Structure formats: C-alpha cells, structure tokens
Amino acid sequence: MSLTDAAAALRAHGRIAVACHEAPDGDALGSLVGCGRSLRAAGWDVVLWAPGDAPLPADFAWLGYNDMVRSAPADLEQRLLLTLDCGSALRLGADGELAVARAATSVNIDHHADNTRFADVNEVDAGAACATVLCLRLLRLLEVPLDQPAAEALYVGIVTDTGRFMFSNTNAEAHAAAADLIVMGVEPDAVFRHLYEGKPAARVRLLARALTTLDVRANGRLAVACITLDDLEQTGADEADSEGVIDHLRAIRGVEIAAVIREPRAGGGTLKKVSMRSAQPHVDVARIAHAGGGGGHAMAAGFSMEGDFAHVIELIETEFTRA
Numbered sequence: 001m002s003l004t005d006a007a008a009a010l011r012a013h014g015r016i017a018v019a020c021h022e023a024p025d026g027d028a029l030g031s032l033v034g035c036g037r038s039l040r041a042a043g044w045d046v047v048l049w050a051p052g053d054a055p056l057p058a059d060f061a062w063l064g065y066n067d068m069v070r071s072a073p074a075d076l077e078q079r080l081l082l083t084l085d086c087g088s089a090l091r092l093g094a095d096g097e098l099a100v101a102r103a104a105t106s107v108n109i110d111h112h113a114d115n116t117r118f119a120d121v122n123e124v125d126a127g128a129a130c131a132t133v134l135c136l137r138l139l140r141l142l143e144v145p146l147d148q149p150a151a152e153a154l155y156v157g158i159v160t161d162t163g164r165f166m167f168s169n170t171n172a173e174a175h176a177a178a179a180d181l182i183v184m185g186v187e188p189d190a191v192f193r194h195l196y197e198g199k200p201a202a203r204v205r206l207l208a209r210a211l212t213t214l215d216v217r218a219n220g221r222l223a224v225a226c227i228t229l230d231d232l233e234q235t236g237a238d239e240a241d242s243e244g245v246i247d248h249l250r251a252i253r254g255v256e257i258a259a260v261i262r263e264p265r266a267g268g269g270t271l272k273k274v275s276m277r278s279a280q281p282h283v284d285v286a287r288i289a290h291a292g293g294g295g296g297h298a299m300a301a302g303f304s305m306e307g308d309f310a311h312v313i314e315l316i317e318t319e320f321t322r323a
C-alpha cells in the first residue's frame with residue numbers, strides 16, 4: 001500500500017520539500033499549499049517549491065505565494081521531496097530529474113494515469129478526482145489536522161479539477177471530501193467568488209478574440225480556437241487568461257474534442273501550446289497528446305510543438321480521426 005509507504009517515509013524525514021508541477025493549476029497549487037502548510041504546522045521543516053520562472057497565476061494568489069521558492073532548494077540532499085499532481089520528473093522543470101536524484105528520498109503522489117512513477121515511493125491513483133483528495137487521504141493517515149486555509153486550498157483543487165463538480169472525474173470521494181472540508185471551515189461561496197468572479201476585463205476581451213477564430217472540423221466533432229501573441233498584446237491579457245476559452249468550445253453540440261492552441265510568450269511566436277478537453281467519455285485526448293509528445297488525462301491533456309497553427313490543427317485532426 002503506497003500511501004502507507006508515503007506516510008512512513010514522511011514520518012522518517014523531518015525535513016521535506018513539497019513541490020507541484022510547473023505552470024501550476026488550481027489542483028497543483030491547492031495541493032502544495034494545503035498539504036505543505038499542514039505538514040509545516042504539524043512540525044515538519046517544509047520548503048514549498050513551485051518550479052518555474054513564469055509568474056504564478058494571479059487567480060490563486062489569495063491562497064498565499066509569499067513563502068514559496070521557485071527553484072529546487074539548495075539543501076535538497078537533506079530533504080524528502082514530496083511531489084504532488086506531478087505526472088513526471090520533467091514536470092518539475094528542466095532540472096526535475098536532477099532534483100529527484102538529489103533528494104534524500106522522494107514521494108510522488110498523483111492522479112495522472114500516465115504518471116511515470118519516477119520517485120522512490122509512488123502513490124498514483126488515476127481514479128482519484130484530483131491530487132488534493134489524495135493529499136487529504138495522506139494527511140488523515142498521518143493524523144495531521146487541517147486549518148481553515150489549508151482546507152480551502154484542498155477544496156480549490158477539487159472544484160477546479162472537477163470543473164465545479166461536473167466533469168466525468170467527479171465522484172463520491174470528491175463530494176465527500178468537499179463536505180469534510182466544508183466542516184473544517186471552507187465557505188463554498190467565498191471560494192467561488194475568489195475563483196470565478198472578479199475577472200479582469202482583459203480576460204473577457206481575450207475570450208472574445210479567441211472565439212472569433214472558432215474552427216469546427218471533423219464533421220462537427222472537433223472544435224479549435226487559436227490565441228496568438230498579438231492577441232495577448234492587444235488585449236493586455238496574461239497567458240493564464242486563456243484558461244476558460246476551452247470550456248466554451250467543449251460546450252458546442254456534437255463536439256467530442258475541444259482544443260485551444262496558443263503561443264506562449266517564451267516561445268518566440270513559433271512554439272504552440274495545445275490544451276485539449278474531451279467532451280465524451282469514450283474520446284481519449286491523452287492519446288492525441290502522446291502523439292504530439294505531451295501527456296495528461298483521458299479527459300484533459302496537452303502538448304507543445306513548433307510550427308504554424310494550421311500544421312498543429314492538422315496533427316490534432318489526423319490523430320483524432322485515425323482512431
């Protein structure tokens with residue numbers, strides 16, 4: 001039972017570094033904050049490591065970023081590395097594999113089916129709705145209590161990874177864990193306001209521009225939208241502001257796969273980053289992501305590649321219709 005092994009490893013190591021994947025989403029940051037802070041409050045010496053150089057998303061800043069480091073701690077050799085929501089060592093950044101090797105020992109807790117099991121102890125449960133429910137299981141096993149901010153952080157992971165309890169990964173455990181976190185002091189309406197209201201106007205302008213590029217292909221089964229560097233410039237939006245666009249594509253009648261292709265600022269205008277969501281349980285977007293050299297879940301996956309938009313769209317359509 002790997003969760004038991006994970007708990008034993010943590011009991012044996014007082015000094016730890018807790019990390020999530022780079023370009024973190026709500027589940028990654030919720031896991032990092034909720035699990036990391038709870039372990040710290042319970043007596044562990046904890047470094048919170050959010051890998052990467054890009055600014056952390058403003059949407060989750062209310063969870064608290066001020067005590068996070070952005071590169072692997074210098075004393076990692078003396079620490080247990082606990083990775084959360086992280087499907088491979090490379091998701092810790094370019095030095096991720098080195099970091100795993102440097103750490104005194106490593107524990108990998110995740111819900112990605114394609115997790116590479118890169119750590120000394122791997123607790124991978126693809127049936128879990130999100131990483132924060134796995135954090136909750138771990139904290140319970142360790143008998144570590146959660147304060148209200150930690151409970152709120154774990155709740156954020158559930159709400160965001162399940163698409164507000166509506167994606168196909170939504171299960172009884174997600175609802176039961178949410179209920180338990182509410183008992184611990186989470187106010188769902190306050191979290192909702194933090195997450196989904198108070199949008200910057202620039203994000204809505206970016207959405208408007210992105211939707212004008214809507215391209216419905218493969219007999220109505222594939223919906224694609226593109227976001228250029230120029231769109232970011234013209235609207236003043238952040239890269240993270242592109243997040244919600246895909247939900248609009250996924251909601252179109254008959255669509256089985258929604259894809260948003262965007263140019264990351266660091267990519268110099270040639271690199272394209274693809275996010276895909278399946279709208280049908282039988283359609284596996286991870287398969288398409290793997291063909292493009294990326295990864296993810298059956299319902300949500302992505303990849304990056306060099307080339308123009310038409311080339312990337314063609315790859316997606318070819319892989320999708322090949323099945």
Ligand SMILES: [Mn+2]
Nearest residue numbers: 027085131161
């Ligand atoms: Mn996740």
